[in-house]
Amino acid sequence: MKLLIVEDDQFHASFMVETVGEILPEVSEITHVANGGEGEEEAKSGEYPAVILDLQMPGRNGVEAARTIWAAHPETRILFWSNYADEAYLRGITTIVPETSAYGYVLKTTSTNRLGLALRAVLIEGQIMVDREINRYHQRATTPRSTLTESEFSVLVDLALGLTDKLIADRRAMSLRSVQNRLLSLYQKLEVDDEGGAFNKRTRAVNRALLTRMLNVETLIAAERELGPWYAKKLARSK
Amino acid sequence: MKLLIVEDDQFHASFMVETVGEILPEVSEITHVANGGEGEEEAKSGEYPAVILDLQMPGRNGVEAARTIWAAHPETRILFWSNYADEAYLRGITTIVPETSAYGYVLKTTSTNRLGLALRAVLIEGQIMVDREINRYHQRATTPRSTLTESEFSVLVDLALGLTDKLIADRRAMSLRSVQNRLLSLYQKLEVDDEGGAFNKRTRAVNRALLTRMLNVETLIAAERELGPWYAKKLARSK
DNA sequence: AGCTAAATTGCGGGAACCCGCAACAGGTTT
DNA sequence: AAACCTGTTGCGGGTTCCCGCAATTTAGCT
Numbered sequence: 001m002k003l004l005i006v007e008d009d010q011f012h013a014s015f016m017v018e019t020v021g022e023i024l025p026e027v028s029e030i031t032h033v034a035n036g037g038e039g040e041e042e043a044k045s046g047e048y049p050a051v052i053l054d055l056q057m058p059g060r061n062g063v064e065a066a067r068t069i070w071a072a073h074p075e076t077r078i079l080f081w082s083n084y085a086d087e088a089y090l091r092g093i094t095t096i097v098p099e100t101s102a103y104g105y106v107l108k109t110t111s112t113n114r115l116g117l118a119l120r121a122v123l124i125e126g127q128i129m130v131d132r133e134i135n136r137y138h139q140r141a142t143t144p145r146s147t148l149t150e151s152e153f154s155v156l157v158d159l160a161l162g163l164t165d166k167l168i169a170d171r172r173a174m175s176l177r178s179v180q181n182r183l184l185s186l187y188q189k190l191e192v193d194d195e196g197g198a199f200n201k202r203t204r205a206v207n208r209a210l211l212t213r214m215l216n217v218e219t220l221i222a223a224e225r226e227l228g229p230w231y232a233k234k235l236a237r238s239k
Numbered sequence: 240m241k242l243l244i245v246e247d248d249q250f251h252a253s254f255m256v257e258t259v260g261e262i263l264p265e266v267s268e269i270t271h272v273a274n275g276g277e278g279e280e281e282a283k284s285g286e287y288p289a290v291i292l293d294l295q296m297p298g299r300n301g302v303e304a305a306r307t308i309w310a311a312h313p314e315t316r317i318l319f320w321s322n323y324a325d326e327a328y329l330r331g332i333t334t335i336v337p338e339t340s341a342y343g344y345v346l347k348t349t350s351t352n353r354l355g356l357a358l359r360a361v362l363i364e365g366q367i368m369v370d371r372e373i374n375r376y377h378q379r380a381t382t383p384r385s386t387l388t389e390s391e392f393s394v395l396v397d398l399a400l401g402l403t404d405k406l407i408a409d410r411r412a413m414s415l416r417s418v419q420n421r422l423l424s425l426y427q428k429l430e431v432d433d434e435g436g437a438f439n440k441r442t443r444a445v446n447r448a449l450l451t452r453m454l455n456v457e458t459l460i461a462a463e464r465e466l467g468p469w470y471a472k473k474l475a476r477s478k
Numbered sequence: 479a480g481c482t483a484a485a486t487t488g489c490g491g492g493a494a495c496c497c498g499c500a501a502c503a504g505g506t507t508t
Numbered sequence: 509a510a511a512c513c514t515g516t517t518g519c520g521g522g523t524t525c526c527c528g529c530a531a532t533t534t535a536g537c538t
Contacts, residue, residue, distance in 0.1 A: 174516075174517090175516065175517050175518080176517085176518095177516075177517050177518065177519090178515080178516055178517070181515080181516075181517090197523080197524085200524080200525090
């Protein structure tokens with residue numbers, strides 16, 4: 001079985017190569033590339049039933065790479081690993097993972113034991129496995145900040161891109177007032193409080209989302225790339 | 240000579256220990272801790288003339304750790320190393336480095352050669368050394384986006400914290416209109432354009448600053464911690 | 479001291495934002 | 509069928525933001 005490793009940090013890459021060598025005798029050949037673009041290129045061949053993807057990389061990040069890989073080969077099993085337990089990543093992954101495939105998400109700080117377990121479970125057995133450290137964010141109803149719905153999240157992204165209410169309404173195909181309602185519930189869930197005119201709710205919400213790792217810069221970069229074409233088309237349409 | 244290494248990634252830490260062992264025979268003893276808080280604690284003893292600090296760490300980050308270390312022992316030589324060439328880090332460092340000391344800033348992706356050079360130059364010779372990849376950001380007048388002044392930057396931080404114009408004016412001790420002038424020049428330098436009502440300049444500016452790495456989340460976390468006490472005092476005052 | 483460029487502040491108004499109130503639709507429960 | 513919960517939309521007005529205009533202060537230079 002051939003395995004593709006996409007990882008820009010050479011120390012982490014060599015550690016991963018070594019670990020896989022020890023734990024997965026099924027793997028006959030390991031290819032290692034150092035960024036998302038090369039990873040997509042390499043995976044295009046369809047020779048890799050299993051891929052390990054770093055999430056934060058210069059250029060195209062892991063989620064974007066996964067999207068194009070899965071678009072061409074939906075059965076590919078992908079193990080993501082990352083420095084951070086950002087909810088934004090998990091959200092990005094779960095919305096693009098195909099039914100037919102398997103994925104995993106482990107932190108780089110996990111023990112070698114748990115990493116080995118994930119390697120086997122996801123890449124060999126085709127299970128879905130998410131590090132409990134990450135999952136913690138996803139479903140703790142105990143905290144005041146509850147999870148966002150899908151539509152709330154997309155409005156949050158647009159907000160963080162710096163769009164006006166009107167343009168968000170346009171993009172997400174809803175009325176202006178609905179957008180503002182979404183924002184209202186966002187403010188509540190992010191615990192954004194006016195405090196008597198001390199805070200600008202709009203930017204404060206972005207701040208809270210970033211600090212709670214509900215949103216991250218990589219996601220914004222990717223979102224910006226998606227916004228570009230849409231906006232250009234809109235301009236052409238309105239002329 | 241005793242050396243303190245503060246680094247949360249174990250692979251990077253062991254690589255650094257190894258490299259130092261090879262390149263700096265002057266170092267007789269290496270202590271390694273895994274986060275900023277422990278680093279400050281360890282450095283309090285004053286036994287370390289030289290420190291190597293990772294910048295992004297869970298909990299207290301490298302810039303904050305450096306501040307407390309330098310506050311107690313201003314002659315300490317500190318080499319920062321980081322995954323990212325964020326202008327925000329460099330700005331944070333240059334504003335706190337004491338006259339009597341030396342510092343360096345290298346990327347984790349630099350060659351072992353250059354890293355060795357920096358180790359010797361900064362920790363042994365007491366020079367100041369900044370990776371050219373980072374310095375690039377600092378002083379390229381050629382790009383449309385020119386560098387921010389100190390006061391523009393502080394307004395940018397407050398903006399990203401989600402404060403209103405009024406509160407920024409209060410905090411930075413200037414008039415409301417001045418704050419707005421600062422914002423105006425910020426918008427220009429960050430190339431924030433209204434585009435006929437499509438963008439909210441406020442959030443768009445934060446977005447641009449984050450994507451160009453002029454600002455980063457770690458800086459925001461630190462800024463939030465500074466804001467807290469001031470705001471509490473203000474509330475008490477106004478009562 | 480005197481002159482000029484740059485920065486600071488006040489004023490005013492148009493636009494966007496924030497949100498309470500209220501009407502309405504679709505789906506679920508009783 | 510009636511009550512109910514959730515999500516969408518319009519309207520109105522109070523607030524903040526954005527910025528042109530103009531007067532004033534500060535900083536830098538001769």
